Amino acid sequence: MEVKKIMADLERKHPGESEFLQAVQEVLESIEPIYNQHPEFEAAKIVERIVEPDRVFTFRVTWVDDKGEVQTNIGYRVQFNSAIGPYKGGIRFHKAVNLSMLKFLGFEQTFKNALTTLPMGGGKGGSDFDPVGKSNGEIMRFCQAFMTELWNNIGVDTDIPAGDVGCGGREIGFLNGMYQKLARKYHTGVMTGKGMTWGGSILRPEATGFGALYFTNLVLKTAGKDIKDKTVAISGFGNVAWGAAMKATELGGKVVAISGPDGVCHIPAGITAEMIDYMPVMRSSNRNKVQDLADKFPSLVTFVPGKKAWSVKCDIALPCAFQNELNGDDAKELIANGTWCCCEVSNMGCTPEAIHEFQSNGILFAPGKAVNAGGVATSGLEMTQNCMHISWTGKEVDERLHHIMESIHEACVTFGTQPDGHIDYVKGANIAGFMKVAQAMLEQGII
Numbered sequence: 001m002e003v004k005k006i007m008a009d010l011e012r013k014h015p016g017e018s019e020f021l022q023a024v025q026e027v028l029e030s031i032e033p034i035y036n037q038h039p040e041f042e043a044a045k046i047v048e049r050i051v052e053p054d055r056v057f058t059f060r061v062t063w064v065d066d067k068g069e070v071q072t073n074i075g076y077r078v079q080f081n082s083a084i085g086p087y088k089g090g091i092r093f094h095k096a097v098n099l100s101m102l103k104f105l106g107f108e109q110t111f112k113n114a115l116t117t118l119p120m121g122g123g124k125g126g127s128d129f130d131p132v133g134k135s136n137g138e139i140m141r142f143c144q145a146f147m148t149e150l151w152n153n154i155g156v157d158t159d160i161p162a163g164d165v166g167c168g169g170r171e172i173g174f175l176n177g178m179y180q181k182l183a184r185k186y187h188t189g190v191m192t193g194k195g196m197t198w199g200g201s202i203l204r205p206e207a208t209g210f211g212a213l214y215f216t217n218l219v220l221k222t223a224g225k226d227i228k229d230k231t232v233a234i235s236g237f238g239n240v241a242w243g244a245a246m247k248a249t250e251l252g253g254k255v256v257a258i259s260g261p262d263g264v265c266h267i268p269a270g271i272t273a274e275m276i277d278y279m280p281v282m283r284s285s286n287r288n289k290v291q292d293l294a295d296k297f298p299s300l301v302t303f304v305p306g307k308k309a310w311s312v313k314c315d316i317a318l319p320c321a322f323q324n325e326l327n328g329d330d331a332k333e334l335i336a337n338g339t340w341c342c343c344e345v346s347n348m349g350c351t352p353e354a355i356h357e358f359q360s361n362g363i364l365f366a367p368g369k370a371v372n373a374g375g376v377a378t379s380g381l382e383m384t385q386n387c388m389h390i391s392w393t394g395k396e397v398d399e400r401l402h403h404i405m406e407s408i409h410e411a412c413v414t415f416g417t418q419p420d421g422h423i424d425y426v427k428g429a430n431i432a433g434f435m436k437v438a439q440a441m442l443e444q445g446i447i
Contacts, residue, residue, distance in 0.1 A: 001035050001047055003028045010051060017100035019323060023107050023348055024051050030430035034415075038438075044446060046438045053080040053106060054087075056099070059149040061127055063141045075146050077125035079159055080106035083440040086157055087123030088113055088376060090164030093142075093171065095130040102126055104323070105164075108347055109376070111433025112369040115408045118380035123159055125150070131166045132288045143174035151182045156189040156387075162379050163193040165322065168239060168283070169205065189386035192379035201382035202394040207401060209243020211374015212318065212345040213251060214405040219343065219366050222413070222423065228252035233314035233339075235259045236321030236346070237290055240372070242279040244320055244345055245271055257312035259321075260290030263305040266312050272300070310334050317342040319349030328353030335361050344368035355426065370408050370429040377404045408432075 007025055014020060028047065035041055057077040065071050076099060079087045089109040092102070102124045110122025129142050154161060163172050172193045179190055188199025196202070203210065217227055232253045234241050237260055245255045254270035258279075267275070275297060282292045294303035310317060310330040317339050319326045325346060331354035334342070341364040344350055349368055350358070358365040381400055385391055392400075408429075415435075416428020 001028070001032055001042060003032055006047060006051070014100075014103075017103060019104040019348070020100045020107065022324075022352065023104040026348075026352070026426070027107075027111065027430045027434065030427045031434045034431055034435070035438075040442060041438055044442055046441055049441065050081065050110075050434075050437065051107070053078050053103060054082060055079050056103075057150070057153055058099070061129070061142065061145045061149060063138075063145040065138050065141075066135055071142075073127045073129045073142070075125070075127045075149055076102050077150055077153060077159070077161075078102045078106040078123060079153075080122040080124070081110040081437060082121035083437050083444065084114060085119035085121045087159035088120035088162070088379065089123040089125070090162045091167045091171075091175070092124070092126035092164040093129045093131050093166030094126070095128055097126045097128045101323070105347055108369050110437060111430065112373045113376055113380075114433040114436040115370060115411060115429065116373050116377040116380060116404055117407055118377060118404075120160075120376065120380055123161075124164075125161055126164065126167070129166075131171075132286055134286060136170070139171060140174045143171055144178040147175045147178035148182065151179050154179075154190060156187050156383075160189065160379075160383060161191050162376070163239075165238070169193060169195060169200075170284070187386070189383050192382045194382070199382075199386050201378060201385055201397060202392065203397045203401065204378050204382055205239050206243035206246060207378035208240045208372050208375030209245070209320070209345065210247045210398070211377065211401055211405050212240075212244055212320075212343065212371045213247035214374065214402055215366065215371045215409055216316070216318070216341070216343045217251060218406065218409040219364055219425070220341065222409075223364055225341075225364075226252075227316070229254065230315040231256045231313070232316045232318060233257040233309040233312050234318045234320050235309045235325055235349075237279045237293070238283050238321075239280075240345055240375070241320040242276065242283075244318055245279065246276050248318075249273075249276065253316070256314055257309045258290060258293065259307075259309035260288060262289045262291055263303055264307045264309050264311060265290050265293045266302045266304060267300060268302075269300060272297075275301070313337040314339055315341065318345050320345040321349070322346055323348040324351050326350045326354050328357055330354060331357035335363065340364060343371045345372050347372065359424075359426075366412070366425040367429050369433065370412050370425060373408055374401055374405055377401060
């Protein structure tokens with residue numbers, strides 16, 4: 001395999017799809033040495049096949065706002081790879097959503113799902129619909145219109161969507177309700193992230209953040225460190241950041257910053273239980289302003305407009321919001337302020353320049369496809385409970401989540417340990433996920 005040649009061909013076929021090309025290049029550069037040790041992969045053209053999605057659905061979503069005006073958005077579903085199971089991946093509602101973003105997310109999801117050890121392929125979907133400032137009625141009508149176009153291409157053994165940025169429990173409810181009406185059959189396993197009264201799993205809302213901190217703790221322990229009494233900076237204040245803040249605090253860490261698109265909230269004494277409980281309220285308000293936290297707790301929180309979480313001095317940085325949210329300059333600022341660990345909780349949360357800064361300065365770093373896999377893993381557990389028509393306790397789900405994150409960490413160590421004993425978690429995660437999917441594709445023939 002020649003990475004440069006493959007990337008040149010891919011850029012020719014998919015010009016301008018920067019996020020997708022970035023994700024592919026990172027994986028190919030990681031796997032190149034081990035891939036070239038497997039001539040059977042080259043003969044079957046595994047790489048050339050694995051970088052192209054199985055299929056992409058694009059559709060118009062037309063809905064009516066509260067003023068009675070007709071609105072039109074674009075909807076997508078990328079079914080990327082089903083070699084090890086039905087397509088599984090979230091739905092993202094955000095004004096920046098485009099095909100490049102969803103192809104990158106579907107590509108990453110393929111390897112992330114492989115790491116979980118559960119039989120799930122990779123997919124992703126969404127729309128350029130912006131939920132900020134929309135009423136419940138508008139969000140419901142949009143979700144119903146979106147599902148009207150999508151429903152015939154998903155199913156419990158075909159493609160199981162979940163939530164993502166801009167698509168939480170409320171949106172999953174609206175989407176699932178419309179699916180049931182259109183399909184005229186009731187199966188709670190068609191979507192995950194559901195409400196507890198209709199098939200949802202205990203701990204699913206917290207799972208991505210919880211799993212990320214379990215993984216981070218394993219990274220720290222392997223390096224002879226501990227999260228107790230360490231300062232933590234977190235970006236975002238949605239479900240993922242909420243779960244991460246909760247578990248970091250529970251494990252003894254001190255969350256000193258959370259951020260949003262409007263700026264950063266500095267919390268010198270550390271986030272409190274009341275603040276953590278307020279984070280979902282902030283998210284569901286559709287205001288998308290982290291300043292609300294400072295307004296609610298003015299004596300404990302200082303809001304700094306226009307700044308990122310990475311401007312606050314911390315030991316551990318946890319990007320939890322969006323792709324490429326932490327760039328090279330941010331990484332330099334963190335390092336200058338004494339940060340010694342960064343674990344991506346968002347998908348591809350750090351730019352290549354940031355990762356280079358971290359790795360070249362000996363900063364502990366782990367990629368999103370390993371760190372945040374607890375979310376989709378618990379979605380897989382939700383699917384299992386739905387198929388068995390049972391509901392596990394929180395303790396049972398948490399134990400399974402712990403075991404899965406330990407398995408992912410072990411795979412990263414196995415494939416990422418370098419000759420000098422250093423663990424490259426980026427290579428470890430990419431190689432472990434790729435080898436499983438590649439082997440499954442090889443054994444199932446040229447299709």
